[in-house]
Amino acid sequence: MVSEEKIQQWKATKIIGIIGLGDMGLLYANRFSDAGWKVICCDREELYGELKERHAFAKFELVKNGHLVSRKSDYIIYSVEASNINKIVAMYGPSSKVGTIVGGQTSCKLPEIEAFEQHLPKDCDIITVHSLHGPKVDTEGQPLVIINHRSQYSESFDFVNSVMSCLKSKQVYLTYEEHDKITADTQAVTHAAFLSMGAAWAKIKIYPWTLGINKWYGGLENVKVNISLRIYSNKWHVYAGLAITNPSAHQQILQYATSATELFSLMIDNKEQELTERLLKAKKFVFGKHTGLLLLDDTILEKYSLSKNTVSDDTNSKPLPNSHLSLLAIVDSWYQLGIDPYDHMICSTPLFRIFLGVSEYLFLTPGLLEQTIDAAIHDKSFIKDDLEFVVSAREWSSVVSFANFELYKKQFQSVQKFFEPMLPEANRIGNEMIKTILSHSKGPSAGEKNI
Ligand SMILES: NC(=O)C1=CN([C@@H]2O[C@H](COP(=O)(O)OP(=O)(O)OC[C@H]3O[C@@H](n4cnc5c(N)ncnc54)[C@H](OP(=O)(O)O)[C@@H]3O)[C@@H](O)[C@H]2O)C=CC1
Numbered sequence: 001m002v003s004e005e006k007i008q009q010w011k012a013t014k015i016i017g018i019i020g021l022g023d024m025g026l027l028y029a030n031r032f033s034d035a036g037w038k039v040i041c042c043d044r045e046e047l048y049g050e051l052k053e054r055h056a057f058a059k060f061e062l063v064k065n066g067h068l069v070s071r072k073s074d075y076i077i078y079s080v081e082a083s084n085i086n087k088i089v090a091m092y093g094p095s096s097k098v099g100t101i102v103g104g105q106t107s108c109k110l111p112e113i114e115a116f117e118q119h120l121p122k123d124c125d126i127i128t129v130h131s132l133h134g135p136k137v138d139t140e141g142q143p144l145v146i147i148n149h150r151s152q153y154s155e156s157f158d159f160v161n162s163v164m165s166c167l168k169s170k171q172v173y174l175t176y177e178e179h180d181k182i183t184a185d186t187q188a189v190t191h192a193a194f195l196s197m198g199a200a201w202a203k204i205k206i207y208p209w210t211l212g213i214n215k216w217y218g219g220l221e222n223v224k225v226n227i228s229l230r231i232y233s234n235k236w237h238v239y240a241g242l243a244i245t246n247p248s249a250h251q252q253i254l255q256y257a258t259s260a261t262e263l264f265s266l267m268i269d270n271k272e273q274e275l276t277e278r279l280l281k282a283k284k285f286v287f288g289k290h291t292g293l294l295l296l297d298d299t300i301l302e303k304y305s306l307s308k309n310t311v312s313d314d315t316n317s318k319p320l321p322n323s324h325l326s327l328l329a330i331v332d333s334w335y336q337l338g339i340d341p342y343d344h345m346i347c348s349t350p351l352f353r354i355f356l357g358v359s360e361y362l363f364l365t366p367g368l369l370e371q372t373i374d375a376a377i378h379d380k381s382f383i384k385d386d387l388e389f390v391v392s393a394r395e396w397s398s399v400v401s402f403a404n405f406e407l408y409k410k411q412f413q414s415v416q417k418f419f420e421p422m423l424p425e426a427n428r429i430g431n432e433m434i435k436t437i438l439s440h441s442k443g444p445s446a447g448e449k450n451i
């Protein structure tokens with residue numbers, strides 16, 4: 001335990017450097033400087049003039065480039081695009097102050113650690129971090145992974161912990177290998193699922209919230225729409241980087257696409273018994289030990305719809321039952337890969353917890369799985385949507401396994417363009433929905449497996 005006096009002494013004498021003043025870099029720069037740390041930042045040199053104006057009243061200092069950050073800082077954090085980490089560390093790493101600590105914020109740690117080992121002077125320690133949430137989420141209580149990879153100075157680790165403590169996140173200590181395996185299981189496959197939903201809607205050119213109360217209506221559907229659009233309102237490189245640069249993520253995303261394909265084949269072949277047996281096995285494996293309350297309650301999600309329709313507008317219609325292929329496929333892929341998603345709660349993002357929450361709801365609400373299987377076999381209202389979903393899941397999987405950043409960008413941006421007019425509204429509703437889910441789940445009523 002570091003004394004308050006020591007922390008005050010560090011605050012008076014040490015400098016935190018941030019290279020990359022994008023969404024996450026800015027979040028850290030503001031939080032650290034608000035907590036009383038001296039912070040010095042840069043973004044790309046050509047943006048210096050513009051950024052100087054934009055941050056004229058900020059508490060942190062802005063300098064022209066990463067060399068100037070590196071020369072002065074006692075802890076340097078690279079908060080840049082994953083695909084450029086090697087190039088950027090190669091550029092500024094050798095300017096790191098003697099005996100400094102270096103880390104990064106990229107979402108997959110293997111390429112980051114390789115870049116540090118390759119380009120940093122041997123006298124630098126390597127202690128890296130990953131906040132498991134987006135820049136607009138309250139950092140308090142969210143997991144923050146800290147990886148103490150190479151420490152030769154006794155104070156380095158305590159120092160980084162003290163700096164990070166102002167975020168009030170839940171600090172989780174892992175190796176970079178553990179981190180990458182877990183985030184492949186959690187983040188990468190969650191994104192693949194919601195990216196595939198959005199791509200399928202864009203391909204068949206439907207805005208699912210405009211179809212009245214017949215289709216895509218209700219709490220589970222609101223989650224699918226809101227989270228999918230939330231992902232498409234972000235920067236493509238965040239999702240591309242964490243999937244493409246993490247080898248374990250390729251296998252995960254491929255399994256997700258394979259599960260979706262195989263379950264869909266059983267649906268179109270009307271193999272009800274085989275489908276039921278397969279899903280019950282998956283249910284037993286993933287949810288067999290579940291006790292206590294569900295992570296999510298469908299009714300609290302009802303109101304977060306982009307739709308202007310309500311059931312009372314249209315009393316003769318009732319929602320068509322969905323086959324929920326995207327949710328069946330994730331539970332099946334956890335089963336096929338032998339992953340217990342609850343093991344990863346300690347190191348999970350809000351989106352993963354929500355994805356697990358809706359899957360759990362589908363499998364554990366009495367009668368809902370049976371109703372879903374019945375719909376998948378006997379009511380083909382969603383069959384065309386499911387076909388597009390399967391094609392999309394396989395396309396995302398191919399793009400990721402071929403490590404094709406350009407194609408990823410193209411595919412992402414074409415869907416983004418389709419949803420563009422709705423993204424601000426979707427983000428607003430999505431933020432409210434996530435806030436409600438997170439606040440409900442913080443309370444004691446969330447049961448043993450807090451979201
Ligand atoms: N967004 C999120 O939800 C999260 C992201 N992360 C990870 O954090 C990292 C940063 O993400 P995020 O902040 O969202 O992305 P941003 O694109 O917002 O930020 C990255 C910033 O780095 C800048 N940059 C590029 N090259 C240089 C350079 N040579 N010197 C200085 N700055 C440079 C970029 O400028 P330009 O755009 O002009 O190239 C950009 O402003 C990524 O690796 C991401 O995977 C981690 C947790 C959450």
Ligand SMILES: O=C(O)C(=O)Cc1ccc(O)cc1
Pocket residue numbers: 106107131132133134187190231238242349350351352
């Ligand atoms: O919660 C999610 O999965 C997000 O989409 C936000 C996000 C993106 C990248 C990260 O490395 C961590 C969090």
